[in-house]
Amino acid sequence: MSSALDKSAIEHRNFRNDDFWKEIPGWSSVTRGEFADHRWQTKNSVKKVDQVQKLLGARLSPEVYQDMLDGQKKTPMNIRITPYIFSLIDWDDPMNDPLRKQFLPLGSQFLPDHPFYLEDSLSEDVDSPIAMLTHRYPDKVLFLPTTICPVYCSYCTRSRLIGGSTDSIEKETYGANQKKWDDVFDYLRRSPLVEDVVISGGDAFMLTAKQIQYIGESLIQIPHIRRIRFATKGIAIFPQKILTDDEWVEAISNVQKLGRAFGKQVVIHTHFSSHREITKWSQMAMDRLFSEGFIVRNQAVLQDGVNNKIEDMIKLTRQVSYINIQPYYVYMHDMVPGCEHFRTTIKEGEELEKAVRGTTAGFNTPTFICDLPGGGGKRHVASYEYYDQEHGISVWTAPNVKPGQVFTYFDPIHKLSEAAQKRWAIEGEREVMVKEAKKKAGL
Ligand code: SF4
Structure with a gap:
């Protein structure tokens, strides 16, 4: 083990502590005391795309603004972002920012849902004996x-x-x-x-x-x-x-x-x-x-x-x-x-x-x-029973939770090979691929 301090090995100990919210034009004069107040954070949470524009002014390009408006027509989730997270977004590169991606959807980023998507993917409603x-x-x-x-x-x-x-x-x-x-x-x-x-x-x-x-x-x-x-x-x-x-x-x-x-x-x-x-x-x-x-x-x-x-x-x-x-x-x-x-x-x-x-x-x-x-x-x-990586189909069992049942999870189609994507595009082929995978899993 080297005794010299490798700075990259302790980089995770550095925490941002500047007044980063002041880079948002609409909050340039907000004090540290105001920013620390939970009531101020709640009151100033961003809930509409036009608020994003008001807060950022010329820092938000008309293209990204329009893309956000388009995103609102497609997303299943409303917007709500605390000023804390909003200010941590790199507004010089919002397209690639991991925080913007999580909380402010763009119309241009959406892809068609997987053919086997489920609104209640985890079947929480089915396993619900009583409300909530x-x-x-x-x-x-x-x-x-x-x-x-x-x-x-x-x-x-x-x-x-x-x-x-x-x-x-x-x-x-x-x-x-x-x-x-x-x-x-x-x-x-x-x-x-x-x-x-x-x-x-x-x-x-x-x-x-x-x-x-x-x-x-x-x-x-x-x-x-x-x-x-x-x-x-x-x-x-x-x-x-x-x-x-x-x-x-x-x-x-x-x-x-x-x-x-x-x-x-x-x-x-x-x-x-x-x-x-x-x-x-x-x-x-x-x-x-x-x-x-x-x-x-x-x-x-x-x-x-x-x-x-x-x-x-x-x-x-x-x-x-x-x-x-x-x-x-x-x-x-x-x-x-x-x-x-x-x-x-x-x-x-x-x-x-x-x-x-x-x-x-x-x-x-x-x-x-x-x-x-x-x-x-x-x-x-x-811990899958079988994984058809080419077609993005994994086959699973859950013996202690649902004994005897077989489950499938699907990789996103846009990440598969061109040939596999073509096969997924044919409706009649989808169940065939799933059956093939289950058979190879011996299930
Ligand atoms: S992931 Fe959790 S915090 Fe985020 S919207 Fe859903 S329930 Fe709320």
């Missing part, structure tokens, strides 16, 4: 107490529900509803096998302090529930809330401490997908959560042009680890509408996993997984 709850694994449930978020991600797997209707899709977005939550708690009291509750949505940042406390306390008091996870992208896109919304932080900390008193785990799962989301603000927010005793884990979504370069994935992994977030999962992109341009192949997922493994401690190495379309649950990216 998915119960697929015997010991674990997914509770969705709200369907609103502080930002809306263009790649959202629940685009059928989250963030309100758009030009391309009608949705039944819902907010907090204590009566329905009580029905969920009743169901859980009657489900003694359940030990683990994921509170997702939507985003826990959109629940008030009182609601966080109500949900947390109700779940902790159910004797067989042992583990509670609050899911929020907030730390990644809105760290100012952790730093200045004391009431909210106190509420979630109280739940965590109550859980500990009962011998139960209350943790936070967050969602950094690009190292470009990480700044000194993220580190300060994590310092506060860490000092409150929180375990925080990260779940990233693998996205083309956002994090599918080896150096970007390694930096994301090392940087979240450095601020005391455990890299937990990297998901293959679900096969939901309006996302074909984000999707990558299983092969890319496998190659990235190989490249990341060994760059840091094993417990800080994320598992790359494919959440099987049709409700098979999460499988390691290399």
Whole structure:
């Protein structure tokens, strides 16, 4: 081992801490104190394309502006971006910026959906015994107490529900509803096998302090529930809330401490997908959560042009680890509408996993997984039964979740060979290819 300090090996310890928002013409005079205030961040969140133009003025070219307007006609997700994320976008090169790609869709980037796309790719609605709850694994449930978020991600797997209707899709977005939550708690009291509750949505940042406390306390008091996870992208896109919304932080900390008193785990799962989301603000927010005793884990979504370069994935992994977030999962992109341009192949997922493994401690190495379309649950990216790489068809089983069922995941067609793309273009050939792959899998 060399004793000389290799600066590139510690580059992930450098966090941006300049007044980067002042590069946005509309916020050039916003002070650090204002920018730090969670109320200012919420009030100034960007929700319309014309706001983007007003804020950027001449920095936004008419072509990109028009492209964003076109994007609004095609995307299943509305726009909502915190000033924090908006200011971190490189507005000198918005076309290629990984943050712009995630939150501000362009009409020119959309590709036709895969022929086997599903609006509810993970079959959460099918496995839902009661409103707001998915119960697929015997010991674990997914509770969705709200369907609103502080930002809306263009790649959202629940685009059928989250963030309100758009030009391309009608949705039944819902907010907090204590009566329905009580029905969920009743169901859980009657489900003694359940030990683990994921509170997702939507985003826990959109629940008030009182609601966080109500949900947390109700779940902790159910004797067989042992583990509670609050899911929020907030730390990644809105760290100012952790730093200045004391009431909210106190509420979630109280739940965590109550859980500990009962011998139960209350943790936070967050969602950094690009190292470009990480700044000194993220580190300060994590310092506060860490000092409150929180375990925080990260779940990233693998996205083309956002994090599918080896150096970007390694930096994301090392940087979240450095601020005391455990890299937990990297998901293959679900096969939901309006996302074909984000999707990558299983092969890319496998190659990235190989490249990341060994760059840091094993417990800080994320598992790359494919959440099987049709409700098979999460499988390691290399655990398929058969993979026809030429036609982009992988065949899977999920013996503990849906015994006897066979699942398929499909690579995006535009990444396949020309010959394979031609075959996919013939409607009658699609089922033939799937049958061939299942036969080769022996299923
Ligand atoms: S924060 Fe999560 S639930 Fe909300 S839009 Fe993003 S991916 Fe979807």
